[in-house]
Amino acid sequence: MTALAADTxxxxxxxxxxxxxMVLILVLVVLASVVAxxxxxxxxxxxxxxxxxxxxxLQIAERVSVTDGRVRVDLPVSAFELLSLARSxxxxxxxxxxxxxxxxxxxxxxxxxxNAGSDAIYDARYKDTxxxxxxxxxxxxxxxxSGQVIIVVAQTTxxxxxxxxxxxxxxxxxxxxxxxxxLFLALLVLRVALRPLARVERAILEREANDLSPIDVxxxxxxxxxxxxxxxxxxxxxxxxxAMQNFVADAAHQIRxxxxxxxxxxxxxxxxxDPERLNRLHRRLYAxxxxxxxxxxxxxxxxxxxxxxxxxxxxMIDLRRVALEAERETRAASAQAITVELPDEEVWVEGDxxxxxxxxxxLLNNAAKHGxxxxxxxxxxxxxxxxIMVRDHGSGIPEALxxxxxxxxxxxxxxxxxxxxxxxxxxxxxxTHGARLARRTGxxxxxxxxxxxxxxx
Amino acid sequence: xxRLAPLLLAAVIASPAGAAETRMPPRGEESQAHxxxxxxxxxxxxxxxxxxxxxxxxxVTITYRELTTNxxxxxxxxxxxxxxxxxxxxxSSSIDQQLKLVNDGCALPLGAEARAGLPDWAxxxxxxxxxxxxxAVTVYNRxxxxxxxxxxxxxxxxxLLRESQDFxxxxxxxxxxxxxxxxxxxxxxxLQASTWxxxxxxxxxNRARLFCCTADILDRVADGRLLIGYNVLGSYALQRIESDxxxxxxxxxxxxxxxxxxxxxxxxxxQLELAENFIAxxxxxxxxxxxxxxxxxxxxxxxxxxxxxLAASGSADPQTLRPIxxxxxxxxxxxxxxxxxxxxxxxxALPAGSVAAGEE
Numbered sequence: 107m108t109a110l111a112a113d114t115x116x117x118x119x120x121x122x123x124x125x126x127x128m129v130l131i132l133v134l135v136v137l138a139s140v141v142a143x144x145x146x147x148x149x150x151x152x153x154x155x156x157x158x159x160x161x162x163x164l165q166i167a168e169r170v171s172v173t174d175g176r177v178r179v180d181l182p183v184s185a186f187e188l189l190s191l192a193r194s195x196x197x198x199x200x201x202x203x204x205x206x207x208x209x210x211x212x213x214x215x216x217x218x219x220x221n222a223g224s225d226a227i228y229d230a231r232y233k234d235t236x237x238x239x240x241x242x243x244x245x246x247x248x249x250x251x252s253g254q255v256i257i258v259v260a261q262t263t264x265x266x267x268x269x270x271x272x273x274x275x276x277x278x279x280x281x282x283x284x285x286x287x288x289l290f291l292a293l294l295v296l297r298v299a300l301r302p303l304a305r306v307e308r309a310i311l312e313r314e315a316n317d318l319s320p321i322d323v324x325x326x327x328x329x330x331x332x333x334x335x336x337x338x339x340x341x342x343x344x345x346x347x348x349a350m351q352n353f354v355a356d357a358a359h360q361i362r363x364x365x366x367x368x369x370x371x372x373x374x375x376x377x378x379x380d381p382e383r384l385n386r387l388h389r390r391l392y393a394x395x396x397x398x399x400x401x402x403x404x405x406x407x408x409x410x411x412x413x414x415x416x417x418x419x420x421x422m423i424d425l426r427r428v429a430l431e432a433e434r435e436t437r438a439a440s441a442q443a444i445t446v447e448l449p450d451e452e453v454w455v456e457g458d459x460x461x462x463x464x465x466x467x468x469l470l471n472n473a474a475k476h477g478x479x480x481x482x483x484x485x486x487x488x489x490x491x492x493x494i495m496v497r498d499h500g501s502g503i504p505e506a507l508x509x510x511x512x513x514x515x516x517x518x519x520x521x522x523x524x525x526x527x528x529x530x531x532x533x534x535x536x537x538t539h540g541a542r543l544a545r546r547t548g549x550x551x552x553x554x555x556x557x558x559x560x561x562x563x
Numbered sequence: 564x565x566r567l568a569p570l571l572l573a574a575v576i577a578s579p580a581g582a583a584e585t586r587m588p589p590r591g592e593e594s595q596a597h598x599x600x601x602x603x604x605x606x607x608x609x610x611x612x613x614x615x616x617x618x619x620x621x622x623v624t625i626t627y628r629e630l631t632t633n634x635x636x637x638x639x640x641x642x643x644x645x646x647x648x649x650x651x652x653x654x655s656s657s658i659d660q661q662l663k664l665v666n667d668g669c670a671l672p673l674g675a676e677a678r679a680g681l682p683d684w685a686x687x688x689x690x691x692x693x694x695x696x697x698x699a700v701t702v703y704n705r706x707x708x709x710x711x712x713x714x715x716x717x718x719x720x721x722x723l724l725r726e727s728q729d730f731x732x733x734x735x736x737x738x739x740x741x742x743x744x745x746x747x748x749x750x751x752x753x754l755q756a757s758t759w760x761x762x763x764x765x766x767x768x769n770r771a772r773l774f775c776c777t778a779d780i781l782d783r784v785a786d787g788r789l790l791i792g793y794n795v796l797g798s799y800a801l802q803r804i805e806s807d808x809x810x811x812x813x814x815x816x817x818x819x820x821x822x823x824x825x826x827x828x829x830x831x832x833x834q835l836e837l838a839e840n841f842i843a844x845x846x847x848x849x850x851x852x853x854x855x856x857x858x859x860x861x862x863x864x865x866x867x868x869x870x871x872x873l874a875a876s877g878s879a880d881p882q883t884l885r886p887i888x889x890x891x892x893x894x895x896x897x898x899x900x901x902x903x904x905x906x907x908x909x910x911x912a913l914p915a916g917s918v919a920a921g922e923e
């Protein structure tokens with residue numbers, strides 16, 4: 107329970123993460139929109155007020171005339187009424203005659219920096235204030251006069267800045283409001299979208315502790331993947347637990363019989379006074395305990411194989427090496443002579459070296475026990491297959507037993523000396539390697555082993 | 564109550580020639596603040612409102628400097644250029660010049676209280692405010708018009724001047740070359756209607772006489788030397804008519820120009836807050852009462868109603884009142900080239916010989 111609490115504390119909720127991500131995105135969007143809206147507002151406002159300026163300048167330009175060889179300008183009131191539409195902006199103007207002298211207006215009103223063409227709209231400073239000005243050039247082509255009259259009309263920027271700010275503010279407010287609304291909607295949608303997860307959680311929590319059957323909860327695609335993964339995992343868990351339970355049951359059964367026999371004989375030996383029969387009992391006791399030891403070995407070996415089948419990493423191995431190692435380990439435990447026949451080239455297969463070695467050792471044990479010398483380990487390569495076989499000169503496996511190879515090692519009637527348990531181990535190694543349990547009978551004797559698909563030519 | 568400034572003080576403050584400066588000491592024990600006002604309005608006219616303000620603010624000393632419109636404009640422009648203190652508050656009836664000073668950045672923004680209630684036409688930016696409501700009226704000699712029909716509009720005036728020979732040398736108006744208010748009214752007349760051209764022509768044909776100042780016209784209309792005075796500042800006429808039965812007032816019913824004396828706080832003012840308070844006081848109910856009843860300057864806030872009540876003829880229809888709006892359009896009249904063109908047309912109709920300013 108505490109572990110569960112710690113886990114939930116460590117991982118934040120999906121809703122929280124998505125919420126944070128969305129807030130960040132929204133903040134970014136709002137910031138971007140502030141920049142965009144400010145630009146847009148400034149542009150829109152400039153366009154509006156520049157029109158006033160240009161309109162006023164055009165009206166003034168229209169009133170430039172030449173009379174009696176003199177240039178005159180008769181300022182139209184309408185031009186200034188136009189400019190007065192920007193209610194609180196100050197107005198400056200300047201008219202420069204063909205001789206370059208200011209004819210009327212503010213003599214120090216700045217012209218655009220550099221001679222930027224005949225007409226220009228520009229920002230400047232005048233009387234300690236930012237102004238926006240338009241410069242218009244009117245060419246004179248009278249009989250008595252030629253040259254140009256420059257008209258400059260300028261305004262302070264208060265109204266246009268105000269308009270720009272109000273456009274931008276409105277836009278940003280709308281965007282921000284939409285953003286907040288979106289956020290709430292998104293969180294709402296999120297809650298709805300994550301509801302299947304809560305259902306799965308409830309389904310798991312409500313289960314009995316030992317219920318490992320697949321979860322059957324209706325779930326959308328994304329969650330279904332998760333549910334399927336959980337189900338696969340539980341499936342594996344269940345098969346492992348089942349295998350374990352079977353093994354424990356089998357092992358108990360397998361071991362209980364010989365131990366009962368051993369105890370009976372030991373009891374007989376205690377009561378026996380006749381030295382000869384006592385000696386015979388001792389020998390039998392010894393044989394029984396050796397058999398029991400081997401049985402225990404095999405059971406452990408089987409457990410090992412079963413465990414590795416699920417957990418061991420597959421690697422590339424040379425079958426010749428497996429053969430040599432199996433031979434060495436077997437030789438250390440028995441006096442039997444074993445020959446090894448190997449090809450010159452490496453024989454690569456993909457698999458678990460430990461499991462394969464155990465399989466070969468079991469075959470060697472069987473051969474030593476039931477077959478006849480000489481015993482040989484053969485490694486060969488065929489098209490697409492590699493084989494590792496153990497050959498002896500015995501009679502082979504009885505048909506009754508051969509038919510049961512591959513079943514779970516059986517509980518009835520297999521004595522510690524039986525080949526059944528060893529073959530069962532070999533069969534399960536074959537199964538985990540996608541290999542075939544092969545038997546051959548020829549003039550050289552009986553051979554049994556694994557044929558494994560080759561992964562490298 | 565009224566004390567003339569000592570000569571010494573007048574000399575220390577190097578004011579332009581002809582400036583009358585009045586110093587009003589505080590009513591309280593000690594002077595806490597000193598408000599300097601530069602204005603084109605006669606001190607006598609403004610005195611009641613200044614005294615009322617001092618009653619509210621006993622610690623305030625007021626210096627009131629009285630100048631002509633051009634003097635005020637030049638004075639303030641020069642001080643503004645050099646960023647030098649000359650006055651806290653500048654009040655002038657020449658609102659075009661006032662607007663230009665504000666346009667040139669010579670003013671400080673006012674608090675909302677000093678602008679409260681003003682109609683749009685009587686303020687510009689947060690800096691220029693209109694304080695009064697003064698119609699441009701036609702005055703006539705009552706004796707002459709005893710049995711004749713008084714011209715109620717410009718059309719009737721033009722007809723009258725055309726038909727009768729009685730008015731030769733007996734019509735007076737401002738000399739727009741020397742009177743700022745006269746120029747402003749004339750320029751606005753020219754914008755308002757096509758009657759202007761015909762009117763100037765009629766004035767010229769009748770050898771109209773031109774004066775610098777309102778009082779000159781009123782004096783002459785009263786004693787019969789003039790029969791009609793055109794475009795006279797109504798505030799003076801309204802005040803004078805209370806004690807002088809010899810002339811009458813017409814608010815022309817085609818349209819009546821209305822001017823609001825414009826005020827702003829100078830850029831280098833030392834007493835911004837006090838100046839604001841003074842403006843706010845003039846716009847307050849109490850200030851408006853004094854302006855309307857005691858000195859007939861009226862107020863932009865309730866001017867039309869008060870004027871209607873004052874005008875006995877009942878011709879003060881608010882529809883015909885055309886307040887001169889404070890907008891940059893006023894700059895046009897001040898434009899050098901424009902002024903030249905306008906004066907050329909004026910002089911062509913009214914030869915300089917008719918100027919009667921030197922007659923006094």
